[in-house]
Amino acid sequence: MRTQCDPSCFVADHLKKVPPSGIRRFFDIVCEADDVISLGVGEPDYITPWHIRESCIHSIEQGETSYTSNYGLLELREQISELFSKKYNVEYNPESEVLVTTGVSEALDLAIRAIVNPGDEVIVVQPSYVAYVPSVIFAGGVPVTISTKMSNNFKITPEELKNVINENTKAVVLNYPNNPTGATMDKADLEAIADVVVDNDLMVISDEVYDCLTYEGEHTCFSSLEGMRNRTILLNGFSKSYAMTGFRIAYALGDSEIISSMMLIHQYTMLCAPIVAQLGAMEALRNGNDELDKMIREYDRRRNLIVDGLNRIGLECFEPKGAFYAFPSIQSTGMTSSEFAENLLDDQKVVTIPGDVFGEAGQGFLRCSYATSKDEIQEALERIETFVNKT
Amino acid sequence: MDKHTWHILEILEENARATPENIASQTGLPVAEVNDIISKLEKDKIIRKYKTIIDWEQAGEDYVYAIIELKVVLERKQGYQTIAERLYKFPEVRSVRLISGDHDISITVRGRSMKEVAFFVAEKIATLEQVHSTSTHFVLKTYKEDGFIFDEPEKIKRLPVSP
Numbered sequence: 001m002r003t004q005c006d007p008s009c010f011v012a013d014h015l016k017k018v019p020p021s022g023i024r025r026f027f028d029i030v031c032e033a034d035d036v037i038s039l040g041v042g043e044p045d046y047i048t049p050w051h052i053r054e055s056c057i058h059s060i061e062q063g064e065t066s067y068t069s070n071y072g073l074l075e076l077r078e079q080i081s082e083l084f085s086k087k088y089n090v091e092y093n094p095e096s097e098v099l100v101t102t103g104v105s106e107a108l109d110l111a112i113r114a115i116v117n118p119g120d121e122v123i124v125v126q127p128s129y130v131a132y133v134p135s136v137i138f139a140g141g142v143p144v145t146i147s148t149k150m151s152n153n154f155k156i157t158p159e160e161l162k163n164v165i166n167e168n169t170k171a172v173v174l175n176y177p178n179n180p181t182g183a184t185m186d187k188a189d190l191e192a193i194a195d196v197v198v199d200n201d202l203m204v205i206s207d208e209v210y211d212c213l214t215y216e217g218e219h220t221c222f223s224s225l226e227g228m229r230n231r232t233i234l235l236n237g238f239s240k241s242y243a244m245t246g247f248r249i250a251y252a253l254g255d256s257e258i259i260s261s262m263m264l265i266h267q268y269t270m271l272c273a274p275i276v277a278q279l280g281a282m283e284a285l286r287n288g289n290d291e292l293d294k295m296i297r298e299y300d301r302r303r304n305l306i307v308d309g310l311n312r313i314g315l316e317c318f319e320p321k322g323a324f325y326a327f328p329s330i331q332s333t334g335m336t337s338s339e340f341a342e343n344l345l346d347d348q349k350v351v352t353i354p355g356d357v358f359g360e361a362g363q364g365f366l367r368c369s370y371a372t373s374k375d376e377i378q379e380a381l382e383r384i385e386t387f388v389n390k391t
Numbered sequence: 392m393d394k395h396t397w398h399i400l401e402i403l404e405e406n407a408r409a410t411p412e413n414i415a416s417q418t419g420l421p422v423a424e425v426n427d428i429i430s431k432l433e434k435d436k437i438i439r440k441y442k443t444i445i446d447w448e449q450a451g452e453d454y455v456y457a458i459i460e461l462k463v464v465l466e467r468k469q470g471y472q473t474i475a476e477r478l479y480k481f482p483e484v485r486s487v488r489l490i491s492g493d494h495d496i497s498i499t500v501r502g503r504s505m506k507e508v509a510f511f512v513a514e515k516i517a518t519l520e521q522v523h524s525t526s527t528h529f530v531l532k533t534y535k536e537d538g539f540i541f542d543e544p545e546k547i548k549r550l551p552v553s554p
Binding site for chain 1 (some may be wrong): 398554
């Protein structure tokens with residue numbers, strides 16, 4: 001009889017530092033409930049526009065089912081390069097400075113692994129997307145968080161950044177427009193951050209996947225700031241702008257030294273992004289602007305609807321200027337974010353995400369996605385009002 | 392066109408029964424301003440009519456539709472406008488369009504039966520002086536009308552919670 005083993009002994013030590021996603025825990029509760037309205041979804045409620053789906057179907061019929069270059073199809077990289085040149089006036093060589101990835105999640109992982117040595121510190125601005133901190137830990141780095149505040153419109157300030165920089169600091173992860181707050185940073189705000197970045201010789205990983213979903217003012221691409229192109233790994237993708245979440249298609253832009261290092265990992269771990277998704281992305285960039293503009297206008301209307309509704313109910317809501325999330329404060333109720341979200345789900349069958357899932361800075365807030373129909377938003381607001389009035 | 396007007400037109404195009412209060416919530420404008428903008432859009436004939444799309448088949452009222460393409464002969468001093476006017480005054484005629492290609496004008500006719508539509512075309516349309524020939528296509532099923540799909544809309548399949 002051979003000795004039985006405990007498989008958990010084989011799990012790598014550094015993974016034990018990563019807690020399970022708070023969203024995952026909520027997912028399990030939601031799946032057991034009926035008649036639920038979900039404001040908990042971080043993806044568009046649009047099906048991928050038909051012209052994109054149709055072009056993917058056609059590409060499969062034509063036998064476009066092979067691997068592509070590790071970097072991605074050159075034609076797609078040329079389209080991406082042209083987009084950034086025209087839109088943000090920042091140039092990337094499609095041959096060597098554009099890497100097509102399997103979602104922004106992969107691009108983020110590659111970016112961090114490409115620059116982080118064991119013990120390097122990476123600054124993560126919170127509240128923010130749940131993957132940043134774990135990605136730093138997976139790479140052997142040390143995440144250092146900065147908590148932004150509603151009183152400052154959830155923007156990071158140069159002082160807050162300076163306060164956490166030391167000799168081990170390697171990079172800072174920015175995400176504007178921000179998930180979960182909907183905050184944006186205008187050009188002047190970002191210029192001040194860029195100064196600190198240069199003074200301290202840091203890299204910036206700028207996740208701008210919500211750049212198209214900016215409703216007030218113009219989005220500033222971080223790498224378009226003077227002197228920032230070679231200090232920035234820019235991440236963007238097609239999931240949010242073109243409702244292509246399930247296609248898993250995105251890209252990273254940066255100096256060729258950085259991009260080739262990311263490609264080194266990508267070629268051995270992913271090889272290439274799926275060709276059908278790449279061809280769909282090409283169609284999106286060629287003919288997707290009308291649908292995109294229409295989606296943006298609709299999200300803008302929903303944004304007004306939900307922010308107006310939440311404020312009316314008495315849940316003070318910062319005005320989000322981008323993405324598709326409202327981030328109301330529930331501090332007036334005396335509950336924690338988790339208590340509020342769990343009780344709301346239990347009592348009124350409305351799903352929201354507790355703000356502290358996105359970092360301690362989100363405690364006292366809820367993330368309410370308005371990537372859902374206006375009828376559902378109205379109904380959810382009525383139910384939230386009933387719940388708040390009871391408490 | 393300014394951003395608010397654009398929003399109001401899109402909201403009403405999607406749902407003509409959207410209330411001024413609801414439109415105000417979606418645009419961030421005061422209700423009074425929404426009312427003013429709508430009144431101006433009506434006065435300027437940008438909003439032409441508030442209409443309801445009805446599935447008459449579902450209501451148990453069977454109508455027969457036909458698309459009739461016409462070749463017309465233009466007379467001196469009489470352009471397409473004159474023949475178009477003669478055509479659109481018939482209540483049976485639901486739409487009149489000047490088109491390019493083999494024919495000049497396309498009309499849609501509604502009647503209670505194929506016979507009724509056929510007789511209408513033979514007696515009222517084909518006999519018009521300017522009408523040189525007609526080509527009638529009966530509609531067997533309408534799948535989409537004015538951007539509205541009559542089948543059940545596609546349901547998006549999403550996880551109820553995602554980051």
